[in-house]
Amino acid sequence: MDEEASPPERAEILAQLLSKDADQPRNEPEIASNINEQLQHMGLSTWSISLLRRFRDALARQKPRRLLEIGAGIGHRSAWILDLVERDHHSFEKYTLVEQGGKFGVILHRLLTRYDALNWASIVVGEPVQLAAEHQAWSLASATGTELSKTPFESDYDAIVVDGPSAQRASLVKTYLPLLHNNGVLYTVEPDMPTGEVAEDDVDGMALVDGFNAWIGLISESQATHHVAFMPLFGGTLVAWLPR
Numbered sequence: 001m002d003e004e005a006s007p008p009e010r011a012e013i014l015a016q017l018l019s020k021d022a023d024q025p026r027n028e029p030e031i032a033s034n035i036n037e038q039l040q041h042m043g044l045s046t047w048s049i050s051l052l053r054r055f056r057d058a059l060a061r062q063k064p065r066r067l068l069e070i071g072a073g074i075g076h077r078s079a080w081i082l083d084l085v086e087r088d089h090h091s092f093e094k095y096t097l098v099e100q101g102g103k104f105g106v107i108l109h110r111l112l113t114r115y116d117a118l119n120w121a122s123i124v125v126g127e128p129v130q131l132a133a134e135h136q137a138w139s140l141a142s143a144t145g146t147e148l149s150k151t152p153f154e155s156d157y158d159a160i161v162v163d164g165p166s167a168q169r170a171s172l173v174k175t176y177l178p179l180l181h182n183n184g185v186l187y188t189v190e191p192d193m194p195t196g197e198v199a200e201d202d203v204d205g206m207a208l209v210d211g212f213n214a215w216i217g218l219i220s221e222s223q224a225t226h227h228v229a230f231m232p233l234f235g236g237t238l239v240a241w242l243p244r
Helices: 010-017 030-042 049-062 076-088 102-114 128-141 166-179 203-222
Strands: 066-070 094-099 121-125 157-162 180-189 226-233 236-243
Touching: 010 049, 010 226, 010 236, 030 076, 030 102, 049 076, 049 157, 049 180, 049 226, 049 236, 066 076, 066 166, 076 102, 094 102, 102 121, 128 166, 157 166, 166 180, 166 203, 203 226
Parallel strands: 066 094, 066 157, 094 121, 157 180
Antiparallel strands: 180 236, 226 236
16 A cells, blocks of 8 residues: 655654765766866865766755855856756855955856856855854844844755865864754764874874864764764765754
């Protein structure tokens, strides 16, 4: 007997979101591919195609209304997001791109113009942790939505994607988890794991060790308040948080 499928248990939502969507194209979008070539010339890193596909698949299922992207760079991942919007005819109420480099902001503006997204997307240039602290200060100090509108962020987001140096990944995730809607999902990629012996005078090496230790602590602590899911893929592990 056919029965209507019951909605998934909350603990199962992330596993379903992070599964492969066979209805989505597997090839890299043309504009994203062109940006990827620019990244190679500039010596900049990006998420692997496998990670980007699966993140895109998750967004296609989730259909968030408000999306926040931390560490947008020159728009490689953003181009995947915008390609999904264009193909699915699903625009966001608000898409906020945060990038620390001012020169990259100009490149991102051109990308948003190409996708006719300037009416619902905005670029915020600044240091991500400082921007979040300023937003939280406004949130605590204000009693009305009018005052909150003075910050570059929405009051909450249905989806947040966090990118940044491995050493800072845990700090960034911890900083932006409070901006999630009660039913929102935060996505990131597991930071690089330190390998071998690291000398105490190796500043970059020690930063990576400290950052990975902070990551382990974050995973342990956040499981009390969030469901956490891991999806190993070629090029890294996609990680997602959903408030309990």
